[in-house]
Amino acid sequence: MDKKVYIFDSTLRDGSQAQGISFSVVDKIKITKKLDELGVDYIEAGNPNSNPKDREFFNEIKDYKFKHAKICAFGSTRRPGLKVNEDKNLNDLVNSGAHTVCIFGKAWDFHVVDIIKTSLEENLNMIKESIEYLVGLKKEVIFDAEHFFDGYKHNREYALKVLYTAKKAGANWIVLCDTNGGTLPNEIQEISKYLVKELGFDNLGIHCHNDCGMAVANSVVGVQSGIRHVQGTFTGFGERCGNANLSTIIANLQLKLDYKALPDEKLEYLTPTYNYICEVSNVIPDEREAYVGNCAFAHKGGMHIDAVKKNPISFEHISPYKVGNERKILMSEVAGRGTILSAIKRLNPSLDKNSEETKSIMKRLKELEYAGYQFEGAEGSFELLVRKELGKFKPSFELIEYKVIIDKPSTTDHSATAMVKIKVNGVLEITAADGKGPVNALDNALRKALEVFYKDLSNVYLRDYKVRVISGNKATSAKVRVLIESTDGVSTWTTVGVSYDIIEASWLALVDSVEYKLIRSNKEDN
C-alpha cells in the first residue's frame, strides 16, 4: 500500500481566519519559505480575490524557487448565474500565477438552498464548470467539498453527487471537509472507508476543524481509512477552535503509523518550525502542544522524574529529540526534594535531603511561590535563590537609589529617563539613561553604571521580556510577574521578578540577570 500522505498547509489562509492573527506580506513570505524548507507538499497562501495583501503576496512569491512545496491560491467555484470566464474570483485565481488552485464548493444541500440561495442543479454546474475551466487552463485543481460530512449525514445522495461531479470534471484532489468541526472519529472512519473501499475514490483529502477537540484524531482516522491528502494548519490556528494541527498529525502519521508525510530527516525540524510560525504569527506557543510544546516532555511529578532518570521510555512515548524537542525537569513542590536536591548538590555536593540548608531552601521556595514566583522557567533566579540560602552569594553591587521620570509630552524620542546610583566595593557610580518607557530606561541606566566595573556585561542584551498579570481582578494594581530572557550571544538565561509594580518586578528580574551573568563569567569569586 502506498504510504505517502500529502500535507497541505493552510496557515496563511484558514489560519489567518483565527482570532488575533493578522499576517503582513513579509510574515507570509517568511512562513512560506519555512514550510517549504520543512518539506510540506502544498502551501495554501491566500485568496487573491479577497484582499490586496494576498494579491501582493502572490506577486512577490512568483519568482521564488521552491525546494519542494507547491504554492496554492484559494477561492470558490464561480458564482451562481455567471459564466466561468466572467467570474472575477476565478480569474483572480488564474492570474495569481499559482499553478495549483484550491476551490471550494458546497456539498450540503442546506447551504446551497438556504445560504447561497441557488438550486441544487446550479450548484453542481458551478462545481463542474469551474473545475473544467481551471483544468482546461492546465491548473492542478484541488476541490474542497465544503461541509461534506454534514451534507452526507443530511442528504447523502446529493453529497455524493458533488463528489462525482468534481471527479468527472477532473479535480486532482477531492477534499472532504468537516467545515463546522462537528464530526466524530467513528463517523469519519465509516464514511471515508465507504468512499475509498466501496466507491473507489482514490484521490481523497480531508480537512478537519477542532470544534469537538477531534481534528487531529479525525485526520489520522481518515488516513487510516485510505485518505492520502491532509489539510490543516501547522500550529492548529484557524477559525473558531482552529484547524487540524499538522505538526501533531505529521508526527503521529510518521512516528506511530509508518506513513510518509515529510522526508525522515525533516522530522527534527517540527519543534523549531512550530516555534518559528508562532513567533511570526505573534502567537504565544502552546506549552502543552503535543510533540512540539515546551512542556511536551517536561516532567514535574517526583516519581515521574525519578523514573525518567532511570529510563526515559518510562514516561516518554517517543524520544523528544526525534521531533527536535527536549526533555525538561521542572522545579516545584510536586517535584519533591529529589529534583531540587540535585540543583543544590551542584553547588554543594556534601548536602543531602535532610540538611538544614535543604530545608531552608524548600521553605524559601514555597514562600516565593506563594508570593507569585514561578521558578519553572527561570533557572537563573532559581540558582541565585539556592546560592543565597547557602551563603554562596555576594551581590555584585548595592543599589543606593533609582528614580525614573516619565513625561508626556516628551521632549525627545524617549519618554522616560532613569537615574541610577549604585556602589561597587565602596565606589559610587551615578549615571542616567533614557529609553522607550521606564523599564527600557532603567535597564539602560543600570547597564551603563555596571559596565564601569564589569566589562563582561557589555555583550549582554535582553532577548525577551514577558509580563504576566498574576491576579487580574485588581486591575492596574494587580501583581505582575516579569520574565526576562538574557543572552551574551553564547548562552541564554531567564530570570524572574514579582511585584505589584511592574517597574519593581522588572528591576528584580534585571538585577538577577546581571548577577547570574557575573557569577557565570567569574565563578572563582563565588
Place this chain on the structure above:
Amino acid sequence: MDKKVYIFDSTLRDGSQAQGISFSVVDKIKITKKLDELGVDYIEAGNPNSNPKDREFFNEIKDYKFKHAKICAFGSTRRPGLKVNEDKNLNDLVNSGAHTVCIFGKAWDFHVVDIIKTSLEENLNMIKESIEYLVGLKKEVIFDAEHFFDGYKHNREYALKVLYTAKKAGANWIVLCDTNGGTLPNEIQEISKYLVKELGFDNLGIHCHNDCGMAVANSVVGVQSGIRHVQGTFTGFGERCGNANLSTIIANLQLKLDYKALPDEKLEYLTPTYNYICEVSNVIPDEREAYVGNCAFAHKGGMHIDAVKKNPISFEHISPYKVGNERKILMSEVAGRGTILSAIKRLNPSLDKNSEETKSIMKRLKELEYAGYQFEGAEGSFELLVRKELGKFKPSFELIEYKVIIDKPSTTDHSATAMVKIKVNGVLEITAADGKGPVNALDNALRKALEVFYKDLSNVYLRDYKVRVISGNKATSAKVRVLIESTDGVSTWTTVGVSYDIIEASWLALVDSVEYKLIRSNKEDN
C-alpha cells in the same frame, strides 16, 4: 444499554502536575465546590501522603456537605516488601477521611522490573493486598492500572493478569491508563472492545494523556467501546501535554452521542466552570478550546459571518448557548466590509460600503492593525475609532501634561507618584495621586482629575489589565499592547493601547476607557 458515564476529575491531583500550576488549599476548596456544583461524580483531590498542603485540604473538606460528587484521595499500592498495615502511604489514604480512594499499580512489566525494581509476582501481590486491605476497611476502591496500554502492547498476558488481580481483589473500578499518552484511537478501540465484549469486564475506566493530541478522542472511543468511567481534568491541564479534557469529553458524550455524563440542566455551566477553574488556577483560558473557549463560536471570515447571520447552523455544529458559551462576530480585514459596516451603520445608518467614510475607516483600521492594534477584543476602542473617523467624537478632556516619578527606595507604600494636568472646556485641573507602580498612579491621578467634571466616572473601575509584548525580540524596548477591561458595575467594556512604552500604551487604553464610558452615559453630547 446503560448510557451513564461516570466523570472523574483529577484537576487537583494530575492537573497540579502541569507546568505553572500551583494550588493553595483555598484554591483547591474553591475548585472542589465548583466541580461538585457542576455534578461530576468523583473529585480526585490529591495525595495526602505527598505533601502537607494535600493533608490540610482533606482535613478542611471533611465536614463539607457534597451535593453529588465523591471526594477521592490518591496514592499507590503498598511498597515492595512491606505489609499493607505498615505502609505509610496506604494508611495516609485510610486516614484522609475520604470514602473513595484511587490507587495506582503498574501494569507494564518493564516498569515493574526496571523502574520500581521488584518481581512481577510481588507487583501482583502489592495490587491484591492493597485493594483487599482498603476494601476490608469499607473504602470504595478505584484501581488505576498505570501504563496499561503500553503494558498490553509489550506483555499482554501480564497486563491482563494485573486487571484480573484487581478485579478479584474487589476493586470497584479498574481504570485503563494511557499514562504516557502514546496510544492512538484505533488501538484504544480494539483493546477496550476486547476487554468489555470478549473478557466481560464491566467496571472499566479510562485515563488518557494528550501526548499525541488524542486524549479526548481516545476517551470518547473508549466509552463507545463500553467503558463507563472517564478520568481527566476539566480544563485539560496535566503533566506534559495534559490530561484528557473533561469539558470537551462531557460535551461530546452528551450532546453528540447521547450518553449521560452530567444532569442535562448543568451543561450550560460548562463554559463558566471552565473559565472559573482557569481563573483559580491562574492560567489564561485557551481561546480556542472546543465548546468552552472564547473563540469556539467566534466568526471572522466574511462569508462565514454572512452565513451565520442567515442561519447559525451554517457554521456552528451546536448552539453555543447549550454549553453556556456565546456567538462572537470579530472585526478584522478578513471579516470584510460587511461586519465593519454594521458597526458603522449603528452610528450612521445612511452610510453604505461604498461611502468615503467607510473607506477611510477601513484604511485607518488597517494602519492601526499594522501598528500592532487588535480590535477583536476591544469593542470600546473600535467604536471610538469609528466615531473619530465619522467626526462623531468630541474629546472629554485635553491632556496638557503628565509626569510620573518612580523612586526606590520609596518613602511610602506606593512606589510611584503621578501628576496630571488636564483641561475640560477651558478649565484647568491639576492633581496628583500615588499608586503601586506607575500605571496605577497614573490611573488614579487621571480619574481624580476627571471626577471633578464627570461624576459618572466615580463608579468606574478597572476589572482587568493585560499586557502583551508584541515583538519579543527587542526585549525591554519591544512594543507592548495593553488591554483594559473596565466596568461601572452594570456593563463592561474593553479598550486597547499600543506603544513601545508600557506607560504610554496603558495611558491610551485608559483614555479610551474613560471616553467610551462618557459617551455611553451621555449620548446626546455626541
